[in-house]
Amino acid sequence: MTEEFKSPYDKQGWLNVLMRSREASLVLLIVALTVLTTALNPRFLSPQSLKDLMLNVSIIALLVLGQTVIILMRQIDLSISSIVGITAFFSGTLFVNHPAIPSVVVVLLAVLAGLLLGAVNAALIAWGKIPSLITTLGTLYIFRGANYAWVHGRQVNAVNVPGSFLAIGTSTFAGIPILTWIVLILLVVFSIGLRQYRAGREFYAIGSNLNAAVLAGINVSRLLATGFIISGAIAGLAGALWLARFGTVDATAAEGIELTVITSTVVGGVAITGGVGTVVGAVLGALLLSVFSSTLVFLRVPSFWQQAFQGAMLLLAIAVDAYLAYRHALRSRVKWSRV
Amino acid sequence: MEMTVMRNVTLTVLRQVQRFGLVSKEKEREIAALWTQRMRLKGQIEGPVSILSGGNQQKVVLAKWLATHPKLLIVDEPTRGVDVGAKSEVHRTLSHLAKEGMAIIMISSELPEVIGMADRVLVMHEGKLTAELARSEVTEEAIMFAATGQTPSKSVH
Amino acid sequence: MREGQPNTRRLAGRVNWEALLALLLLIAVVGGTLLNKDFLTTDNWANLLANFVEIALMALPLSLIVITGEIDLSVASMLGLSSSLLGLLWDAKVAVALGIVVCLLVGALCGALNGFLIVRFRLPSLAVTIGTLALFRGFAYILLGDKAVADFPPEYIAFGIGVVPFTFIPVPFALFIILAVVFWVVLHHTTLGRSLYAIGGNQTAALFSGINLNRLKMLLFVTSGIISALAGIVFTFRFSSSRADNGTGFELSAIAAVFLGGVTVQGGKGTVTGVVLSLLLIGIINNVLTLADVSNEILRIVTGSLLIVSVLLPNIIASTRERLRLMQRQKEIANLSAASVSK
Numbered sequence: 001m002t003e004e005f006k007s008p009y010d011k012q013g014w015l016n017v018l019m020r021s022r023e024a025s026l027v028l029l030i031v032a033l034t035v036l037t038t039a040l041n042p043r044f045l046s047p048q049s050l051k052d053l054m055l056n057v058s059i060i061a062l063l064v065l066g067q068t069v070i071i072l073m074r075q076i077d078l079s080i081s082s083i084v085g086i087t088a089f090f091s092g093t094l095f096v097n098h099p100a101i102p103s104v105v106v107v108l109l110a111v112l113a114g115l116l117l118g119a120v121n122a123a124l125i126a127w128g129k130i131p132s133l134i135t136t137l138g139t140l141y142i143f144r145g146a147n148y149a150w151v152h153g154r155q156v157n158a159v160n161v162p163g164s165f166l167a168i169g170t171s172t173f174a175g176i177p178i179l180t181w182i183v184l185i186l187l188v189v190f191s192i193g194l195r196q197y198r199a200g201r202e203f204y205a206i207g208s209n210l211n212a213a214v215l216a217g218i219n220v221s222r223l224l225a226t227g228f229i230i231s232g233a234i235a236g237l238a239g240a241l242w243l244a245r246f247g248t249v250d251a252t253a254a255e256g257i258e259l260t261v262i263t264s265t266v267v268g269g270v271a272i273t274g275g276v277g278t279v280v281g282a283v284l285g286a287l288l289l290s291v292f293s294s295t296l297v298f299l300r301v302p303s304f305w306q307q308a309f310q311g312a313m314l315l316l317a318i319a320v321d322a323y324l325a326y327r328h329a330l331r332s333r334v335k336w337s338r339v
Numbered sequence: 340m341e342m343t344v345m346r347n348v349t350l351t352v353l354r355q356v357q358r359f360g361l362v363s364k365e366k367e368r369e370i371a372a373l374w375t376q377r378m379r380l381k382g383q384i385e386g387p388v389s390i391l392s393g394g395n396q397q398k399v400v401l402a403k404w405l406a407t408h409p410k411l412l413i414v415d416e417p418t419r420g421v422d423v424g425a426k427s428e429v430h431r432t433l434s435h436l437a438k439e440g441m442a443i444i445m446i447s448s449e450l451p452e453v454i455g456m457a458d459r460v461l462v463m464h465e466g467k468l469t470a471e472l473a474r475s476e477v478t479e480e481a482i483m484f485a486a487t488g489q490t491p492s493k494s495v496h
Numbered sequence: 497m498r499e500g501q502p503n504t505r506r507l508a509g510r511v512n513w514e515a516l517l518a519l520l521l522l523i524a525v526v527g528g529t530l531l532n533k534d535f536l537t538t539d540n541w542a543n544l545l546a547n548f549v550e551i552a553l554m555a556l557p558l559s560l561i562v563i564t565g566e567i568d569l570s571v572a573s574m575l576g577l578s579s580s581l582l583g584l585l586w587d588a589k590v591a592v593a594l595g596i597v598v599c600l601l602v603g604a605l606c607g608a609l610n611g612f613l614i615v616r617f618r619l620p621s622l623a624v625t626i627g628t629l630a631l632f633r634g635f636a637y638i639l640l641g642d643k644a645v646a647d648f649p650p651e652y653i654a655f656g657i658g659v660v661p662f663t664f665i666p667v668p669f670a671l672f673i674i675l676a677v678v679f680w681v682v683l684h685h686t687t688l689g690r691s692l693y694a695i696g697g698n699q700t701a702a703l704f705s706g707i708n709l710n711r712l713k714m715l716l717f718v719t720s721g722i723i724s725a726l727a728g729i730v731f732t733f734r735f736s737s738s739r740a741d742n743g744t745g746f747e748l749s750a751i752a753a754v755f756l757g758g759v760t761v762q763g764g765k766g767t768v769t770g771v772v773l774s775l776l777l778i779g780i781i782n783n784v785l786t787l788a789d790v791s792n793e794i795l796r797i798v799t800g801s802l803l804i805v806s807v808l809l810p811n812i813i814a815s816t817r818e819r820l821r822l823m824q825r826q827k828e829i830a831n832l833s834a835a836s837v838s839k
Contacts, residue, residue: 304638311634322619
């Protein structure tokens with residue numbers, strides 16, 4: 001006499017699923033914020049300000065892609081800001097020293113440079129077995145120090161950079177900035193890669209339960225290394241695009257951006273404890289943070305308040321994630337025992 | 340695991356090892372020596388616990404709790420992961436303690452251990468108590484029936 | 497028979513971490529003397545000892561926190577917040593003494609926030625303190641913005657830059673020594689200290705042994721807050737300057753000092769002596785490099801490298817020993833089978 005097996009998740013209507021989806025909540029928040037801000041200051045939805053918004057989000061969203069892979073594995077990469085700084089200056093220097101160099105080559109070299117720096121992290125973490133917090137905290141300062149030493153008070157100016165390259169940072173295609181298109185394309189690539197390919201699934205596995213992943217035969221060292229190399233390469237690309245966007249690069253380029261990136265990723269649903277989250281969510285998180293930032297600007301809130309708000313949002317996101325996980329565990333247990 | 344036997348044993352009775360607010364090393368040693376001797380623990384009390392055998396490590400845990408002079412001792416799976424020789428030593432220790440008058444609740448999923456050690460067996464199934472068997476009534480079948488939520492039929496044989 | 501020093505970290509079997517640090521310290525002093533004739537002057541040492549006081553102060557509670565298996569990245573931000581608050585209050589004509597009390601209280605509150613989120617909500621300390629790092633620094637900016645407050649009353653400045661009578665030892669450094677002794681006593685000679693090691697070694701076992709994890713961890717984070725606030729006050733008086741960005745990046749040096757001092761990443765091991773020695777070592781290295789006109793950025797590179805090396809080196813040594821042991825075993829097995837075959 002067996003009862004029919006009922007799963008606790010059977011009774012979920014599409015509305016329920018939607019409400020549980022982090023991505024949906026993010027979209028809702030973004031829409032709500034936009035409505036609120038536009039009501040208070042209609043200039044928020046003007047083409048210029050929207051374009052600015054998209055440009056601002058793009059570089060962070062790009063970095064978020066790399067950071068998602070890292071955080072999914074329950075690691076962290078604090079050094080991205082320094083990598084972006086170095087590769088941005090590197091790109092500028094390439095143009096200064098070789099004015100005829102094609103933009104594509106510069107971008108590729110920047111990606112390569114970022115990749116190599118990421119490889120340093122990868123080696124220390126995967127092979128040296130140093131926890132990623134310590135490693136990337138160290139390399140954050142080591143790379144930045146090296147950057148300062150290299151730049152030595154100079155800077156790259158927009159005049160040194162070919163107009164065609166700068167155009168990448170400012171022009172649009174079908175109303176959307178090229179920068180944003182680049183991010184969108186990579187978003188699709190990462191999304192498919194993480195979901196459909198084995199390596200992608202393995203990133204989730206490592207973050208979810210390291211021991212189980214090891215026992216399942218996953219090559220953890222190799223995946224860890226791959227993750228940090230990817231993060232470095234993405235940061236390298238971001239550095240080249242930073243030059244395209246801002247034109248002027250000095251030793252302080254991208255300083256402090258790692259905090260924004262990590263906050264965006266966690267707000268976007270990638271739990272800091274790993275194993276959970278999507279790149280789409282993470283990018284939405286970046287968008288939310290940017291919109292919120294713009295809202296503050298439009299509300300005439302002094303820029304000094306930005307950092308505090310960022311910190312608060314990170315704390316809130318972590319707390320919410322923990323609460324949701326707790327509720328989920330509670331709910332499943334209760335339902336199961338009633339079966 | 341990294342701490343010494345001495346430190347492990349006195350962990351539960353920290354209040355007893357202090358004098359004027361500071362830890363007294365002599366008292367630490369005194370208490371640790373007393374209880375490890377009672378447990379017949381082989382090995383230096385100032386060595387790390389990690390080098391002891393599984394059975395001896397369990398003895399350290401027992402010593403740690405006995406140092407609190409409990410009226411009731413609750414042990415949960417006391418011989419899980421312990422080798423056969425050490426298993427019988429732990430059993431012997433527990434029986435000895437029971438004979439000296441200590442009340443012991445042993446939680447275990449190993450039938451031979453339960454049947455061999457217990458004066459009274461309480462069986463649970465899905466959070467509910469399903470049987471209380473005195474030593475004379477204890478059989479493997481009786482326990483298993485109760486554990487799977489059924490009642491043993493009288494005419495089994 | 498002395499207890500076998502269970503808290504000390506060993507680098508390779510017999511080699512005691514603190515002994516190694518002492519040796520490196522000696523080498524550094526010798527090196528410094530050789531490299532620069534001004535190194536051994538009292539002036540230079542007064543400078544040296546004073547310069548890392550804030551980091552040294554913050555490293556004390558931080559090492560206890562790391563021993564229990566947590567971390568606090570927000571220490572430098574609490575320093576900045578405390579400094580900004582002090583400046584703001586002084587600017588608003590509040591008596592400095594009162595300002596100091598308020599700052600210490602705010603520091604305690606900040607630490608309590610950390611503790612609350614980490615202990616009560618069980619959020620990971622890494623993530624929480626990254627968040628509070630931003631939050632507290634953000635508060636500092638909200639309070640002071642771009643401004644800087646200077647001209648504090650001379651008595652307080654004297655505390656910051658003065659020396660202990662009849663010696664060249666800076667007053668703040670003396671303060672640090674006193675606190676270091678207190679922490680040493682607490683960690684190594686009280687039941688509280690024993691409990692901290694137990695938590696770091698095996699949190700569950702500690703909990704089951706009757707140790708009040710929540711209360712102890714909360715205490716540690718609040719202490720970290722108070723001491724970081726104190727460091728902020730010292731910093732403000734030493735430089736006679738209160739700015740929102742004071743102390744930015746100090747957390748790197750503090751963490752480097754803690755790990756270099758022998759506290760392990762997993763927790764459960766480490767000594768106050770080790771951390772004090774590593775602080776001195778880092779201070780001397782910084783001083784020698786500054787005397788050699790090395791730029792600030794290179795110093796950052798050195799500190800970052802020290803941090804990485806202090807964790808990397810033991811790992812390499814451990815894995816090399818493991819590999820050697822494996823090779824030894826394989827040789828033994830080969831010999832054994834060879835012997836049985838040749839029979």
